[in-house]
Amino acid sequence: MSEHHRVAIVGATGAVGNTLMSILEERAFPFASLKLLASHRSAGEILTFKDQPIMVEELTHNSFDGVNLVFSSAGSSISKEFIPTAIGKGCLVIDNTSAFRMDADTPLVVPEVNMDAAIRHNGLIANPNCSTIQMVVALKPIYDRVGIKRIVVSTYQSVSGKSGSAVLELVDQTTAALEGRPIEPDKFPHQMAFNVAFDWPFTDGGDSEEEMKMVNETRKILEDDTIAVSATTVRVPVFFAHSESINVETEDKLSADDARQLLSESPGIVVMDDPASRKYPLAVDVAGRDEVFVGRIREDRSIENGLNLWVVADNLRKGAALNAIQIAEMLDGISV
Ligand SMILES: NC(=O)c1ccc[n+]([C@@H]2O[C@H](COP(=O)([O-])OP(=O)(O)OC[C@H]3O[C@@H](n4cnc5c(N)ncnc54)[C@H](OP(=O)(O)O)[C@@H]3O)[C@@H](O)[C@H]2O)c1
The missing domain is CATH 3.40.50.720 (NAD(P)-binding Rossmann-like Domain)
Structure with a gap:
């Protein structure tokens, strides 16, 4: 260098x-x-x-x-x-x-x-947008191996994804709530402490701008406009690291075991997937880490070729x- x-x-x-x-x-x-x-x-x-x-x-x-x-x-x-x-x-x-x-x-x-x-x-x-980055890191190996028809993603996004001052406001709101004082949201459109909320402007079609970023950026990065992407983006009272529940419909079958193996060999990904021992990625553990963490890898039995993934990354770092x-x-x- x-x-x-x-x-x-x-x-x-x-x-x-x-x-x-x-x-x-x-x-x-x-x-x-x-x-x-x-x-x-x-x-x-x-x-x-x-x-x-x-x-x-x-x-x-x-x-x-x-x-x-x-x-x-x-x-x-x-x-x-x-x-x-x-x-x-x-x-x-x-x-x-x-x-x-x-x-x-x-x-x-x-x-x-x-x-x-x-x-x-x-x-x-x-x-790209922080929520898009971690999703495409996790999905690219699957896309390359078996093709992707459709992605349905719901996010659980930390407040540091909004700004440094949003982190301070969540501290203030949480303290106010615990002390029984009234909460007056400033940076957020709603109370954020002890709440799950929608935090982005909406487009005419009813999607939020953040949701449309995930749709459009994913297609641009993968250079594939045929992929159907449906996103619901949600802000949660977490300081650092975004979590995502991703359901993916693939062109060809990929078993959960093969997906686990494939992702564990892919760059920038850590597979943490042993639910019986309660091992899966959690925002508090992933905050401060560089990799994209993937767990809860399951076949979606409601469709022929489907997988469910839980994907967590530090939005300020990899995002x-x-x-x-x-x-x-x-x-x-x-x-x-
Ligand atoms: N936070 C995330 O996880 C994340 C992830 C991906 C992308 N982004 C994007 O990155 C950008 C910054 O996000 P952030 O979370 O770091 O926001 P932030 O904590 O609010 O920081 C904003 C920065 O911009 C500076 N700034 C504001 N107005 C300015 C002006 N007129 N001239 C020069 N500097 C100015 C601020 O300086 P002062 O201290 O002087 O106000 C501050 O350094 C946003 O566009 C955001 O969408 C954020």
Whole structure:
């Protein structure tokens, strides 16, 4: 890998930005310089990287001078405004927001699934939605082995998938509820403490925007518009890691035993599947881990070729920051 990267993190003070910094440090990602960018609200704040203080700067169109690799995670509107400038200044941008994911000439990449798409980038690579990433990591080996006709997925998404401040609000709401004080939701549309809720804007068809991201992004990543995808996305009062119940109808038969074997040999996946010993992935155990965990692998006996899976991953790591860093690492490996 190369030391030539001059990195900027846009949204460095946020949940994804913080995780990007941690993972760059953990993996000893090689770079010559690191610029931390956020809004005027946190300009001047000091963050620590490898025990060194770095001052957060306000994002402006001049921020990309002297930078050649940008990890962007400050929301879709910020990406739309600033990414063209970064690309114009010769940067490679890996964007965690939804701003450009469905653009035809922007690769939407999960390294275990479609790294070949990343090579065709024009200065921008999009990271998929967190709930899509963990699902396609788990399903790609099955897709390759027996084909997939239809996916029915229900998610149980943690509040850190919304933002760092949503985590703090769940703490506040939970404390208020336990102390018998009234709960006044701020970031969430509903009470989130001790509740299971719908947390995304709805489209005209009645699906939420998050549900449509799972449908459209899955087809784009697998390059297969024939796959039927039905998603129901749900927010649960969990701090970190998204869980998903996935029912998949395959073209050809794959037994539960064969699926277990196949997935345990596939990149980025840990199979944890021994229900008799109460071993299956749980959000509290998967938080902080890099892999996508799969358990409760069962044949769905209600159809001819069906499987049920329980898939859990850390939304801030594999669902966002880690996936972005893996893309950069693998591009380095490829270009050597
Ligand atoms: N959280 C996840 O699991 C996850 C997963 C996949 C993708 N994403 C996407 O990643 C993005 C960030 O998510 P997050 O959870 O990290 O949100 P967050 O915790 O709310 O952080 C937002 C970051 O954006 C910065 N920001 C906001 N307005 C800005 C502006 N006008 N100029 C420059 N910086 C600005 C904030 O800086 P200040 O501190 O100055 O406000 C903060 O650093 C979102 O688009 C989200 O959809 C998140």
